[in-house]
Amino acid sequence: MKQRHFVMPTLRETPTEAETASHQLLLRAGFIRGLAAGVYSYLPLAYRVLNNIITIITKELDKVGAQQTLMPVMQPTDLFHNSGRYSVYGSELITFKDRHERDFTLGPTHEEVITTLIQNEFSSYRQFPFTIYQIGNKYRDEKRPRSGLLRVREFIMMDAYSFHTEWESLNTFYEQIHQAYNNIFNRCGLNFRSVEADAGAMGGEGGSHEFMALSPVGEDIIAISEDGTFASNIEKAEVRLGSEHKPPIHDPNLNIEKFHTPSLHSITQLTEALDEPASSFIKTLIYVADDKPVAVLIRGDREVNEIKVQNSLCCTSLLLADENIVKEVTGAPVGFAGPVGLSIPLLVDQEILTMSNAITGANECDYHLRYVKPGIDFVVQQIGDFRNVVQGDLSPHSDSKLRLERGIEIGHIFKLGDKYSKAFDATVMDAEGQRKHLIMGCYGIGVSRLIAAIVEQAHDEHGIIWPAAIAPFQIHIIPISIKDEAQMKVAEQLYDQLQVRGIETLLDDRDERPGIKFKDADLIGIPVQVIVGKGITNEVAYVEVKERSSHIKHNISLDQAIDYATSLLKKS
Helix, strand or coil, rough: CEEECCCCCCCCCCCCCCHHHHHHHHHHCCCEEEEEEEEECCCCCHHHHHHHHHHHHHHHHHHHHCCCCCCCCCCCCCHHHHCHHHHHHHHHEEECCCCCEEEEECCCCHHHHHHHHHHHHHEHHHHCCCEEEEEEECCCCCCCEEEEEHHHCCCEEEEEEEEEEEHHHHHHHHHHHHHHHHHHHHHCCCCCEEEEECHHCCCCCCCCCEECCCCCCCCEEEEEECCCEEEECCCCCEEEEECCCCCCCCCCCCCCCECCCCCCCCHHHHHHCCCHHHHHHEEEEEEEECCCCEHHHHCCHHHHHHHHHHHHCCCEEECCCCCHHHHHHHCCCCCCCCCCCCCCCCCEHHHHHHHHCEEEEEECCEEEEEECECCEEEECEEEEEECCCCCCEECEEEEEEEEEEEEEEEEEEEEEEHHHHCCCCEEECCCCCCEECCCEEEEEEEHHHHHHHHHHEEEECCCCCCCCCCCCCCEEEEEECCHHHHHHHHHHHHHHHHHHHCCCCEECCCCCCCHHHHHHHHHHHCCEEEECCCHHCCCCCEEEEEEEECCCCEEEHHHHHHHHHHHHEEEE
């Protein structure tokens, strides 16, 4: 490809709206342009990267027998009512009416569509198992789209669905697709981890794994054991208390005492005013679970894990109560709730039972209680693991400690079981002539998000550093001056020879200063640069071959330049 007429509008300045490195660089390097909040156009460079990623995905899915298809983006909204996910997705669904006033949704995913299709087309156990996948656009009305391609309202996704008549079959395929995902992300050059995860809006009871690209800008927090035997999204990670968490010995001479705490609403304010550590407080948070108030109790230095609470209550909706509900339930403003005397259900984190003489809200404005004894001064109704793990907690699988890292979710696989087949009565006749619901799995990869995740991991202060397997071009030929006929002749010869070898090559034939060419080359991040300059007029003609990742330049004789440049691709 010749660069002079290639659509690659690079920018010298960083756009003010771009905060993450991937957003900044993809805009500056001319890969994407924003149309509206969370809606982007993919320019030719980005489209080439997308195609390379898609090629990797399709090849790995072909190996496990998945079949590619394409399903409609327009979906009747009734499908989401039938599956029960209309309320789960809520305002994220982008809905509209057609000219006949029928309700439609722009597909956020395709579980409902594919289950309906299979239900109508297949009836015998002999036709199973099989897997269908597609790669196309999905739509979710994100409340706060941000970080470029990391959080958008329209995105490109690979979604696959497997259908089985037995759990054993699903479990076998789940391991195969898990390995296929490992292969895909390794080929994309990513540093990633597979972690245990919550099923979320997809539902299902068979378990799931997320694939996380490690990055400090990731929205997800993952817990990884130091011995490498455990990795989980923080939403799923179980808290295992160590031997130091022993049942307390309560001092019988210390009774509950109410004391004045004017305008001290938060744990931070209380710790500063009372000179007590946050670990001596019990936080009482009031939630509304499916329109019913509940209280969740955790230690003052911990954070509630709302996913664990929601799963424990088996509720569809879980929201922090507003100030009016808090006052109605506790009799006090926000910041003074406590478990003593509360009449609503109490969900007590297991760590609370190891506390003695705790400080809690008094359910009275400007007052707290000290010397509160869990299990004595208030009834412990439901004990469980309701908090996030923290750095240094023990792994659920060993005595190894956990460390926390941030990650970008790039893929997710689920064992759905019969969640959707029951909702749509998708059944088949088994070998005994009995009808049974299908067992399903679903598997997704954020294709467009992968671009951003790769850039977050592969960049420097000069620009992007693409892995060779997905780079928009593999080799970038840069003649210093297009007015120098000898340079252009050599550049064209190298370009033609690389084309014959099937190596995607970009030739910078623009009439620009060398400095601009070099800056643009580093910015767009093609793995290998071949710089054609005055060295070709030497007695032994040579060119400079530069590795984008290291910035190391090598003077290579012209007759060896192509072999040397292509050998560097294997390292990229």
